Amino acid sequence: MKEIAxxxxxxxxxxxLSFSQIRRWPxxxxxxxxxxxxxxxxxxxxKFLTLRNFTGILxxxxxxxxxxxxxxxxxxxxxxxxxxxxxYAFSGFLFVTLANKYNSxxxxxITLAIAAFIGFCNGVITLRAxxxxxxxxxxxxxxxxxxxxxxxxxxxxxxxxxTIMPAMLxxxxxxxxxxxxxxxxxxxxxFSIILTxxxxxxxxxxxxxxxxxxxxxxxxxxxxxxxxFMLSALMASLSGCIVISRFKLANASFGTGMELExxxxxxxxxxFLTGGYGTIIGVFFGAFLMGMMRxxxxxxxxxxxxxxxxxxxxxxxAATINLKLRRLEM
Amino acid sequence: MQEVTSxxxxxxxxxxxxxxxxLKKVNLEIRQGEILGLLGDNGxxxxxxxxxxxxxxxxxxGEIFFEDERVNFSxxxxxxxxxxxxxxxxLSLVDVMSISRNFFLGREPTKKIxxxxxxxxxxxxxxxxxxxxxxGVRVRSPNEFVSILSGGERQAISIGRAMxxxxxxxxxxxxxxxxxxxxxxxxxxxxxxxxxxxVSVIFITHNVYHVYPVAERFVMxxxxxxxxxxxxxxxxxxxxxxxxxxxxxxxALTS
Numbered sequence: 001m002k003e004i005a006x007x008x009x010x011x012x013x014x015x016x017l018s019f020s021q022i023r024r025w026p027x028x029x030x031x032x033x034x035x036x037x038x039x040x041x042x043x044x045x046x047k048f049l050t051l052r053n054f055t056g057i058l059x060x061x062x063x064x065x066x067x068x069x070x071x072x073x074x075x076x077x078x079x080x081x082x083x084x085x086x087x088y089a090f091s092g093f094l095f096v097t098l099a100n101k102y103n104s105x106x107x108x109x110i111t112l113a114i115a116a117f118i119g120f121c122n123g124v125i126t127l128r129a130x131x132x133x134x135x136x137x138x139x140x141x142x143x144x145x146x147x148x149x150x151x152x153x154x155x156x157x158x159x160x161x162x163t164i165m166p167a168m169l170x171x172x173x174x175x176x177x178x179x180x181x182x183x184x185x186x187x188x189x190x191f192s193i194i195l196t197x198x199x200x201x202x203x204x205x206x207x208x209x210x211x212x213x214x215x216x217x218x219x220x221x222x223x224x225x226x227x228x229f230m231l232s233a234l235m236a237s238l239s240g241c242i243v244i245s246r247f248k249l250a251n252a253s254f255g256t257g258m259e260l261e262x263x264x265x266x267x268x269x270x271x272f273l274t275g276g277y278g279t280i281i282g283v284f285f286g287a288f289l290m291g292m293m294r295x296x297x298x299x300x301x302x303x304x305x306x307x308x309x310x311x312x313x314x315x316x317x318a319a320t321i322n323l324k325l326r327r328l329e330m
Numbered sequence: 331m332q333e334v335t336s337x338x339x340x341x342x343x344x345x346x347x348x349x350x351x352x353l354k355k356v357n358l359e360i361r362q363g364e365i366l367g368l369l370g371d372n373g374x375x376x377x378x379x380x381x382x383x384x385x386x387x388x389x390x391x392g393e394i395f396f397e398d399e400r401v402n403f404s405x406x407x408x409x410x411x412x413x414x415x416x417x418x419x420x421l422s423l424v425d426v427m428s429i430s431r432n433f434f435l436g437r438e439p440t441k442k443i444x445x446x447x448x449x450x451x452x453x454x455x456x457x458x459x460x461x462x463x464x465x466g467v468r469v470r471s472p473n474e475f476v477s478i479l480s481g482g483e484r485q486a487i488s489i490g491r492a493m494x495x496x497x498x499x500x501x502x503x504x505x506x507x508x509x510x511x512x513x514x515x516x517x518x519x520x521x522x523x524x525x526x527x528x529v530s531v532i533f534i535t536h537n538v539y540h541v542y543p544v545a546e547r548f549v550m551x552x553x554x555x556x557x558x559x560x561x562x563x564x565x566x567x568x569x570x571x572x573x574x575x576x577x578x579x580x581x582a583l584t585s
Contacts (some may be wrong), residue, residue: 193448197448197451198447198448199449202434202438205427206431209425209426210424213422214424214435215406218437276426
């Protein structure tokens with residue numbers, strides 16, 4: 001492979017368009033898997049390929065996907081965030097409580113600010129205590145969830161405030177589409193541009209790829225990591241506010257296990273667990289794949305429980321393929 | 331020591347790592363446009379010394395002068411801003427990033443589109459491709475990952491990057507370890523080319539034969555102490571090995 005690369009040389013590289021170039025496209029695997037499953041469900045269920053089903057899937061996908069983008073962005077910088085599901089539930093609860101007391105825009109802003117602070121704590125704990133982020137955020141996840149359950153006693157709180165934020169987040173805007181779909185697309189685009197087309201994105205890659213090199217080249221790796229921890233919590237919080245605006249009800253057990261779905265979306269989308277590599281477009285399709293499987297399996301008549309089994313199988317296959325592609329490429 | 335302009339000077343540098351004294355009152359001077367060989371066995375304090383010079387950590391005591399000015403680097407970024415750059419085989423490039431992204435890491439060119447600054451990818455790829463080709467490294471594209479490159483190619487790109495950004499003092503930390511004979515020659519040629527362009531080079535190695543062909547002056551360290559300093563005209567490689575092995579300067583060379 002390398003010998004060939006050297007023989008081709010720079011001058012005529014433009015002529016070597018082939019499978020190898022498509023394969024080097026990092027989202028290739030997940031898009032292929034997406035298309036295969038899409039075709040499969042469309043053939044075996046007559047109701048799958050309808051606008052109504054599509055928007056229904058998109059609603060679930062948006063909520064998972066917004067969280068997954070934050071998780072993946074942090075993962076590329078070389079750290080994990082398991083606390084996102086708890087931040088999600090906590091934010092929903094806080095948002096409803098504050099909105100009922102004051103008004104929804106204020107509640108939204110305060111909720112996001114507190115979530116960012118939780119992310120900041122995750123980052124500082126990980127970096128100052130020198131413990132793996134996996135452990136630090138696992139602790140934060142249990143701490144937040146436990147506190148939430150203890151404080152609420154498992155009781156739900158329903159939303160009874162103005163319609164400003166719900167309208168901006170989840171109210172139907174025609175043909176089954178919701179603003180959350182637009183937010184998801186917009187955030188995918190924004191994060192994708194940040195990652196691939198800004199200086200900060202380059203620092204994120206370098207921090208996750210090899211932080212010693214990044215530091216030696218003048219990148220403030222701790223600042224990058226803390227920023228990404230905050231972004232991860234912010235995205236989870238936004239996702240929590242969206243889901244609560246849709247259900248009009250907050251419960252302390254919301255989103256349990258969702259952190260693993262978000263990580264699975266990122267990995268299926270081609271993000272390295274070890275950091276340093278990944279694409280936001282890949283995560284977009286990763287999250288889509290998960291959401292599509294959830295409804296698709298029900299539609300073709302499989303018991304809902306099969307969803308987890310399928311996610312597990314696809315996760316293993318995706319991780320294996322990604323590793324193989326990486327070997328070929330490097 | 332007369333009539334020469336000093337580029338960087340380290341005076342009475344002390345550094346402790348907890349109970350271990352890594353450097354004891356070490357003095358080091360690097361002159362304009364010279365290649366200095368910094369020699370010593372493993373654990374002699376070579377890397378600690380240059381890390382202090384490169385701003386990785388501060389000295390406990392002692393002063394650093396750069397271009398006749400007292401400097402206190404608080405990070406490698408500060409040192410780089412002054413034109414001091416370290417090339418370290420394992421710590422210069424990120425494997426899972428493209429060549430051009432590595433080339434401009436920390437110094438990415440941007441272009442303004444509306445209110446936001448985006449990476450100037452075209453400029454990055456173009457300049458990187460020109461610089462890399464000029465170094466004799468043949469790659470398919472600047473978007474290739476660094477992980478496909480050989481040790482020599484990596485070293486060439488790291489040195490080329492420093493030259494591209496107008497480095498004044500180039501610190502090479504064991505640059506020839508694990509390189510083939512041909513690659514070794516290529517790297518040495520680049521080091522000499524850098525000197526011709528007026529760059530000062532500190533060449534760190536434990537193998538005197540690596541640096542003897544190119545350097546004019548040698549400084550030897552042992553257990554954190556500077557044990558000797560000789561000019562090439564005064565000492566053979568064997569003399570230098572003798573100094574490192576015995577830990578002291580022979581009578582004939584002390585003047």
